[in-house]
Amino acid sequence: MSALTPPNSEVDLAGAMRAALAAYSQGPGSGKGTTSDLSMDEELNLHAIGWEPVEFVTGLSVYSTPPMTWSWGQGEISAASYSHEQAFQLAMARLHRQAASVGAHGVVGVEVERSIHASHTEISLMGTAVRPVGAAAIDADHVFTSDLSARDFTLLMLAGWEPLGLAAGASFVFAPRRSMGAVMSQQTQNVELTNFTEAMYSARETAMERMQSAALAMKGTGVVEVKVFEGPMYFASHAVGFTAWGTVVRLREEQHRHVSPTMVVSLDDVDIAFSADTLG
Amino acid sequence: MTSEPTDLPEAAERRMTSGAFTSGLSVADFAACLEMGLEPVGFAQGFCAMQWSPLGSSMSNAMSPYRSTTGGGYSEMFNCPHGFVSNDHRQWGQNYEQTWYESAWHTGFDAALQRMVEEATEAGAHGVVGVVDSQQVMGDGYLLEFHLSGTAVKIPGAPALQQAPFTTYLAGQRLAKVVEAGYAPVGVVATLSSVRMWPFCITEYQLHGSGLSMFATGVSTSEIDQVVRAKSYSRQIARDAAKHALHGDSLHGARVTTSERELGQGEIDYHTVIRGNRIRRFQDFKALPVPQPTVRLS
Numbered sequence: 001m002s003a004l005t006p007p008n009s010e011v012d013l014a015g016a017m018r019a020a021l022a023a024y025s026q027g028p029g030s031g032k033g034t035t036s037d038l039s040m041d042e043e044l045n046l047h048a049i050g051w052e053p054v055e056f057v058t059g060l061s062v063y064s065t066p067p068m069t070w071s072w073g074q075g076e077i078s079a080a081s082y083s084h085e086q087a088f089q090l091a092m093a094r095l096h097r098q099a100a101s102v103g104a105h106g107v108v109g110v111e112v113e114r115s116i117h118a119s120h121t122e123i124s125l126m127g128t129a130v131r132p133v134g135a136a137a138i139d140a141d142h143v144f145t146s147d148l149s150a151r152d153f154t155l156l157m158l159a160g161w162e163p164l165g166l167a168a169g170a171s172f173v174f175a176p177r178r179s180m181g182a183v184m185s186q187q188t189q190n191v192e193l194t195n196f197t198e199a200m201y202s203a204r205e206t207a208m209e210r211m212q213s214a215a216l217a218m219k220g221t222g223v224v225e226v227k228v229f230e231g232p233m234y235f236a237s238h239a240v241g242f243t244a245w246g247t248v249v250r251l252r253e254e255q256h257r258h259v260s261p262t263m264v265v266s267l268d269d270v271d272i273a274f275s276a277d278t279l280g
Numbered sequence: 281m282t283s284e285p286t287d288l289p290e291a292a293e294r295r296m297t298s299g300a301f302t303s304g305l306s307v308a309d310f311a312a313c314l315e316m317g318l319e320p321v322g323f324a325q326g327f328c329a330m331q332w333s334p335l336g337s338s339m340s341n342a343m344s345p346y347r348s349t350t351g352g353g354y355s356e357m358f359n360c361p362h363g364f365v366s367n368d369h370r371q372w373g374q375n376y377e378q379t380w381y382e383s384a385w386h387t388g389f390d391a392a393l394q395r396m397v398e399e400a401t402e403a404g405a406h407g408v409v410g411v412v413d414s415q416q417v418m419g420d421g422y423l424l425e426f427h428l429s430g431t432a433v434k435i436p437g438a439p440a441l442q443q444a445p446f447t448t449y450l451a452g453q454r455l456a457k458v459v460e461a462g463y464a465p466v467g468v469v470a471t472l473s474s475v476r477m478w479p480f481c482i483t484e485y486q487l488h489g490s491g492l493s494m495f496a497t498g499v500s501t502s503e504i505d506q507v508v509r510a511k512s513y514s515r516q517i518a519r520d521a522a523k524h525a526l527h528g529d530s531l532h533g534a535r536v537t538t539s540e541r542e543l544g545q546g547e548i549d550y551h552t553v554i555r556g557n558r559i560r561r562f563q564d565f566k567a568l569p570v571p572q573p574t575v576r577l578s
Contacts, residue, residue, distance in 0.1 A: 013456060014317030014435075020464035021406055021438055023562030024446050028466075031561065033526040035519070037534040040457040048568040056534050058515050062504045067489040079501065090503060094512075119489055120504060124511075126536060154571060261573035 036128045038109065042150030046108075049154050052133045055102040059095030060124040063087035070118055070236035076206060077172040077239060084116070084170035084243065085210075087123040092145060092166060095125045100140035104129030110147045110166065112227075112245060118235045125166075146247040148225060156224075160253035164218045168245035169210030175199040175238050196240065200230060203242035211244050220248035303431045305410055309452030313409065316456055318433040322403040325429040326395030330388035331422055332381050353377030354513050358480040358506050373480025375510040377473070377517060378549070385424070385472045389413070392426035393447070393468070400445045405432035410451030411468050413555070448557050449533070458532070462566070463559040469525050470555045473517035477510040477548045484546055511550050514538070518552040531556040 036043065036053035043053060065083045099107050110127035127145070146153060146163035156163065176195045178186070186193075215223050226246035233239045302323040303310060313320065358373035365371075392413075400408045411430035418425050430447065448465035450458060458465065479487065483506040515538070522531055534556035541549045 013315055013460060016459050017316040017318065018435060018438060020459050020562055021435060021441075021446075023464040023560055024466060025441060025443070028527040028529055029560065031528045031530070033523060033528050033530045035523060035526075035531040035534055035556070037536070037556075039533060040454065040461060043532070044457070044461060044568055045571060047565060048571050056519065056531075056536070058512075058519075058536075060508065060511055060515075062507045062511070064486040064501050064504050066501050083501065086503070119487055120507075124538075155573060158570065158573075259573045261575045263577055264574045265577045 037126070038128050038150055042109070045151050045154040046130060047133075049157050050133055051130050054104045054129045054131055055099075056126070057095055057098040057102070057104070057107055057129045058124070058126045059091045059093070059098060060122070061087040061090035061094070062120055062122045063090070064120050065118065067119070070233065070239055072177065072238060073174050074176060075174065076202070077174060080116075080121070080172040080239075080241075081170055081206075083121045084123075084172075085168075087121045088168045088170075088245075091123040091125050093140075095127070095145060096140045096143045099129040099143045099145075100137065102129055103131060103135075103137040104143060105131040105135060105138055106144040106146065106163065108146050108148060108150050108153045108163075110145055112147060112166075114229075114243070116233065116241065118233075147227075147245070148247050152225070155259065156249065157252075158257070159259050160251060160255070160257035161249045162252040164220045164248040164250055166245055167211045167214035167218065167220070167223055167248045168243070169207040169212070169214065170241070170243040171203040171206035171210070172233070172239055172241040173199045173203040173206075175240060177238075196232075199240045200242065203240055204230065207242040207244050211246070215248040218248045220250050223248055304412070304429060305431050305451055309410060312452035312456055313431075313433060316459065317435050318407070318409065319436055320431050321405050321434050322399065322432045323429065324396045324399040324403070324405070324408055324432045325427070326392040326397070326399070328388045328391040328395070328426045329418065330384050330391075330424050330426065332384035332424075333422070353379040353382075354475065354517065356509065358483070360481045362481065370479065370481040370484055373483055373506055374478045375475055375506060375513065376478075377475050377513070381474045382472055385474075388415075388424055388426045389428075389470055389472075392428045396428045396430060397444045397447065400430075400432035403432050404434055404440070405445045406434045406438060406441055407446040407448070407465065408432050409448055409455055409465075411447055411449050413468070413470065449555070450557055458557075458559060462561055462563040463530075463532070464562045466529055466558040466560050468555070469522055469531055469558050470553065471518050471521035471525065473514045473521065473552045475510045475514040475517070475550045476543075477506060477550065479506060479546045479548075483507065488546065507548075510548075511538075514550040514552045518554045522554045522556065526558055529558050529560045532559045533557050 034053055035056040037056055038053055046052060063083045063086045065080050069077060069079045095107060107127040107129050110125050113124040115122045144163050145166045147166060148156065148163060153163065178195055211223065223246040226244055228242065228244045230242040231240065233241055301320045303320040304323050305313060305320065310320065354377040356375045360369070360371040396408060408430040411428060413428045416425045417423070432445065446465045447468045448455060449468055450465065455465065483504060486504045534554055537553045539551045543549065
């Protein structure tokens with residue numbers, strides 16, 4: 001039995017291993033090496049729809065936020081929202097340029113790392129650049145970015161859709177001060193702090209709207225796998241932040257193609273499945 | 281099998297050639313290896329403790345944060361636009377690659393890897409699968425211990441290798457998939473880059489809001505160029521080193537870890553480590569049927 005084919009298929013895995021050993025003994029070939037952080041399952045998924053990994057690519061930006069930005073105030077903390085927006089866009093532009101320079105058409109499985117400090121915002125993007133097998137290079141402006149895994153990218157393409165890019169929105173808002181009277185009267189009560197609740201709603205609406213505007217600018221019809229992060233800032237407890245990002249998608253074909261999944265009842269016991277604690 | 285002399289301890293040679301095998305494989309991975317015709321012959325390990333100099337390659341570095349570029353690595357200067365202000369004002373900054381640290385890291389990793397491979401060779405193995413590597417800081421922070429371990433395997437009846445056994449982080453089903461997809465495991469690849477940033481006045485102000493006082497009004501909100509360049513070069517250097525180690529083969533399952541450590545006076549070390557499996561295609565890719573989506577009922 002083999003790892004890739006149904007149980008009844010005749011695959012000589014031991015024979016394949018001997019052939020692999022022979023290839024190893026012969027020394028390196030003249031191939032043009034690729035780098036990828038995909039698992040073999042993901043790479044096979046890509047190949048099944050005619051795509052291949054090209055290169056592991058990264059893009060990052062660190063954007064400053066002016067001093068005193070987080071001091072008490074009212075409404076949105078525009079300078080912080082602007083820093084986040086700029087950092088995301090610059091990191092994305094670098095990722096696109098790097099992907100285009102290696103002849104890729106897109107980047108899948110993008111890992112988004114984000115850190116917000118009082119003085120700056122940092123955005124880091126890492127993923128594997130991919131292209132249709134043997135396709136010619138395209139302009140950086142047309143390279144797509146997606147935080148969908150290669151498996152989800154495959155499923156999306158099979159359903160007749162395509163990813164267009166990552167859309168992000170962020171907003172940081174001051175929670176208004178409570179009056180001294182309100183503080184005193186609420187001190188001994190279980191009470192909702194409506195100033196924080198309202199600030200969170202305000203940040204949420206602005207951030208989600210920005211993300212949706214970014215999706216529309218890409219001519220997308222929707223955003224999938226939206227991730228949201230919200231809460232008070234660790235360095236400014238009177239301010240709350242809301243950030244969201246996801247993959248913008250558009251119907252590639254005339255209409256959605258139903259993938260009609262087959263229902264299966266697995267007889268495997270998950271506890272005894274093959275596993276390796278090393279890299280997959 | 282190579283006949284070159286090794287620096288294996290005598291006890292290790294005896295142990296590796298004794299009758300009973302040892303293995304770091306789980307039972308499931310052990311079963312999958314047997315399915316591939318791989319027979320475990322021993323649990324191979326390699327260690328190396330490396331020290332590196334905190335002063336770099338020159339004693340003159342102890343006198344100044346500035347590093348000369350004679351090491352041949354990346355180095356870049358950033359000059360203050362304000363002229364002389366005070367002794368505390370950072371009139372210049374520098375990003376530089378810490379080539380001596382990178383060299384110590386690679387020497388330590390490669391030595392531990394080679395020692396693990398020597399043990400496998402001694403046991404007559406064709407490869408080492410399920411490699412696990414770890415590093416631990418020892419003592420005063422300038423000592424690093426490298427430890428690599430994996431299960432040495434052989435293919436009964438296959439001719440002895442003229443070179444060292446292959447190595448791979450993969451084992452079990454994952455290795456089986458790689459082989460069945462037409463790739464041969466070649467070796468584990470691990471590279472590190474280390475870039476240190478000594479911030480000049482603008483960077484110091486943008487990162488910490490200090491160091492500029494009356495000049496701050498002239499600094500606009502912008503990208504912190506020195507940090508971006510230090511981090512970007514750190515990643516690029518590690519990636520270039522990984523590609524250099526491939527010799528035309530491919531890197532699969534790469535894992536990138538980045539870390540930063542703030543030292544005194546605003547200095548920051550940026551490290552990037554890339555690990556992955558070097559693989560070589562031995563048969564043309566056979567197109568798979570389009571995957572059929574399933575819904576698991578449980």
